[in-house]
Amino acid sequence: MPTFPYGDLTADDRELIECARQIVDLHGEGLVHSMGSAVRDQAGRMYGGINLFHFTGGPCAELVTLGNARAQGARDLTTIVAVGDEGRGPVGPCGRCRQILFDYHPRIRVLLPTETGVKSVRIVDLMPLAARWDAAEGTQPFDADVFE
Structure with missing residues (x-):
């Protein structure tokens, strides 16, 4: 199994990666493109999920x-x-997930591979100058204050 340089990730970040890895290793489909995911909340609790592969484009x-x-x-x-x-x-x-994360959790950090190893990146840095969508008011103009 390959190893991935984790750069400056915290112990919590590494634990989150391990949680997602265990989910996909235990419950992946094997011959299809399986992904496990984990998210941490402000209180430190972790929640997980796995994609539902389907030829119509199941949920990530x-x-x-x-x-x-x-x-x-x-x-x-x-x-x-x-x-x-x-x-x-x-x-x-993917792009759809980035937009949904941006809309619902504009301050969330995403752990992802970079050319120098796995890093923690703010979602806003993955969506520069993007417009947030709101169910009540529709697409909103970019507001830098939302991301400070």
Whole structure:
């Protein structure tokens, strides 16, 4: 199994990666593109999920994880990671997941691979000058104060 340089990740970040890895290793589909995900809330609790692979584009692991956390009462989420099966390690979120994370949790950090190892990155840094969407008011103009 490959190892991934973790750079300046905290012990909590590494624990979150391990939680997601265990989810995909225990419950992945094997011959399909399986991803496990884990998210941590402000109180330090972790919630997990796994993607549901389907030829029509089933939900990503991050979205299942967000739904699971919400169903258990978590609201203030701080960090999320997705880990691929077959020892692929942390994988960055797709565009749809980035937008949803940006809309619902604009201060969340994402653990993802970079050219210098796995890093913790603010979602806003993955979505520069993006417009947040709000159910009541629709697409909002970019507001830098939301991300300070």
